[in-house]
Amino acid sequence: MFKKTLSMICCVIFLQGCSQEQEVKKEMTNMETALLTATEKQETNTVISLLKKGADVxxxxxxxxxxxxxxxxxxxxxxxxxxxxxxxxxxxxxxYGGTALIPASEHGYIDVIKELLTRTTIDVNHVNNLGWTALMEAIVLSNGNETQQQVIQLLIEHGADVNIPDNDGVTPLEHARAHNFEEIEKILLEGRK
Known part of the structure; x- marks a missing residue:
């Protein structure tokens, strides 16, 4: 009888522990949701607070x-x-199968790109679901302006392979030529050396 009662008490304690664990998991889920929401709203102080509380980035x-x-x-x-x-x-x-570097390169966020390339181990030659690297996206989805030229130069300086084609076999150089991006074409030709 004593063993049976002891077993029941252990089961109740175990189940209460599971319930508490679920509450902790729920709280963490809410914290991560709050962290993403704060990021989306650019609420830097809220992001800092949630990270200090242990939110998982x-x-x-x-x-x-x-x-x-x-x-x-x-x-x-x-x-x-x-x-x-x-x-x-x-x-x-x-x-889309892309790392943070790919859309940052498309939009020309120079400071973000530098931060990613110098403070993380991000793969500069990662290929997304479209078959595009950050270099490819910086050419195909841009207007070829001076900022994009800086992006392309920066990516090449950090090891971007100028010869990786997209899923259709078209290289960054071929895309630059098709868009009449003469300055980008020069940068890519120099990057091949």
């Missing part, structure tokens, strides 16, 4: 967003730095 939502990827894609430099300091995983990818 690497948890992704259903759309595969997280604070690090979102800050990189939107050019939120201060929040990006905070996520890097908090241990953001630079190999995580968004719903």
């Amino acid at each position: 690497n948890i992704q939502d259903d759309m595969k967003n997280n604070p690090f990827l979102y800050a990189g894609a939107e050019g939120y430099f201060d929040i990006l730095k905070l996520t890097i300091d908090a241990g953001a995983d630079p190999s995580l990818t968004n719903r």
